[in-house]
Amino acid sequence: MDLSGKKILLGLTGGIACYKSAEFARAMIKEGATVQVVMTDGAKEFITPLTMQALTGHTVYSNQWDDQPDNKMPHIDLTRQADAVVIAPCTANFMSKLANGLGDDLLSTLCLARPAHIPFIVAPAMNAEMWKKPATQRNLNQIKEDGALVMGPASGFQACGEIGDGRMLEPAQMLEEVIAALQPKVLKNRRILITAGPTFEPIDPVRGITNRSSGKMGYAIARAAREAGASVTLISGPTALDTPYHVNRVDVMTAIEMRDAVMSHISHQDIFISVAAVADWRVANASDQKIKKNKNGDTPTLEFTENPDILASIAALPDPPYCVGFAAESEKLRQHAEEKRRKKGIPLLVGNIGHETFGKDDNTLILFDDTGTLELPHGSKQLLARQLIEQIAKRL
Ligand SMILES: Cc1cc2nc3c(=O)[nH]c(=O)nc-3n(C[C@H](O)[C@H](O)[C@H](O)COP(=O)(O)O)c2cc1C
Known part of the structure; x- marks a missing residue:
């Protein structure tokens, strides 16, 4: 199994593509990973924590004030054992937080507090107009410059009925990206x-x-x-x-x-x-x-x-x-x-x-x-x- 023994922290933000993240979590588990989910309040409007908890077998965290696993600080502790942090879907709003270093909820604070050596993977998902906006593109460039690996987005028919860039990648493609991110880069630039x-x-x-x-x-x-x-x-x-x-x-x-x-x-x-x-x-x-x-x-x-x-x-x-x-x-x-x-x-x-x-x-x-x-x-x-x-x- 390609993710055997790996611990993945999966963050969900408030986009319609949250429904794909349930399958994505399962795909990673099938490859041997342990998946810990953290959701923004926005994400919980699209898919229930119960679904993600049942699929992953782990408590889903969301609130930085109330959720305290083992009396520890979730924004610090949840990433300490992780092999990768993956945000899928990542909203335009959350990209802006990442680009600017905001920490106003558990997921954004946890991203700030994550150890620098852990692969940080972001799967943007949004309406084509939101994706094209100069502000979103500026944030995208900043996130990449700061070392995030951005997967997608794909182009095509969107939930809002429009056609264009901004679809989240399919779970199988995201799985391939996460597996790739964890391989040693022995042929870098070759x-x-x-x-x-x-x-x-x-x-x-x-x-x-x-x-x-x-x-x-x-x-x-x-x-x-x-x-x-x-x-x-x-x-x-x-x-x-x-x-x-x-x-x-x-x-x-x-x-x-x-x-x-x-x-x-x-x-x-x-x-x-x-x-x-x-x-x-x-x-x-x-x-x-x-x-x-x-x-x-x-x-x-x-x-x-x-x-x-x-x-x-x-x-x-x-x-x-x-x-x-x-x-x-x-x-x-x-x-x-x-x-x-x-x-x-x-x-x-x-x-x-x-x-x-x-x-x-x-x-x-x-x-x-x-x-x-x-x-x-x-x-x-x-x-x-x-x-x-x-x-x-x-x-x-
Ligand atoms: C029905 C619906 C669908 C949405 N889909 C998306 C989306 O796919 N991508 C996105 O960036 N924002 C989307 N939004 C807007 C976000 O939910 C909104 O910006 C929210 O504040 C994001 O919060 P979060 O980033 O903390 O999860 C959608 C809103 C609604 C009401």
Whole structure:
């Protein structure tokens, strides 16, 4: 679980998006977090403390004068054990308080009194006109400058009936942001290019040859890299996966398209990770029209031509980024993977057994570099992706 053992202080202020915060709290609990809720009086007009208390299993605090857990001072004590303070939804009014250091209720005073090292995450939610106001934008800039991580807002249809910026992010996106905020920033300010998924090589306009790669490993690495603070571009073959939050995704179909996309994005990258299962061959005699059955029962003959080796071309550039390859083998992993690393001239190669992991949510990885091998034991692809990013950061 991504928030195992983490203590999150969740503050709710008086916006209509409070209804989403019930689901958000549950999502964090499902990931292993303990969630302590504090609500403004405004928030209590939108959702009852009872709901939040029942969902989180903890007393909800709201009043700085009356609420005194264990005879202590709630504005000081509630954040002392917290791993993060998250305000969702955050009203325009509360943003103004944060920007100006006001402490006129429990939640705003608690934000002032929180220890400086704790991640402070704010999810604005308001009507589009409120969001656009120069005062709100000034407050936004001030809050960011003061170190808050602002998530969203999203754009779209609003509860007031208007369309524009100001919607609070969905609970799943906010969950991803909180998880990311708690990861070590080992790739801060780094740029990283990742390929993922299979390629699709056409036979004719309606058929093609592909492979069983789902893209899950590459997408997990893209997510882990952005959690670690990198700016991530993901060049993806056809997959059914959602783009990880804050990752710039470029969709391609064929190996040639993937090569072209990699080449056009490679400059200024610090790291290139080739996770995609790129087809070794494409159909040389692909048809412009759908190939029809013929009455004699003749079957079409396909001819193949070799696809470019994207990873080897990047590794051979005059000033290449740090290159990491993936080898999906079906046997003799250790032998084939080390051979592949040397042939491609790359510092780090990650081996896995293709047919045991394609499409699955877990994997086992073996890292090969000049010093030897390192096994990352069986685990979820997301966990392994974070471990791999840590290993790459150590080698830069
Ligand atoms: C029905 C209704 C919906 C509201 N929705 C929002 C909202 O989404 N965002 C916001 O900034 N203010 C919203 N407001 C205004 C705030 O509730 C108001 O500014 C309040 O003083 C905020 O108090 P708080 O920041 O202490 O919670 C809404 C008010 C009403 C009556």
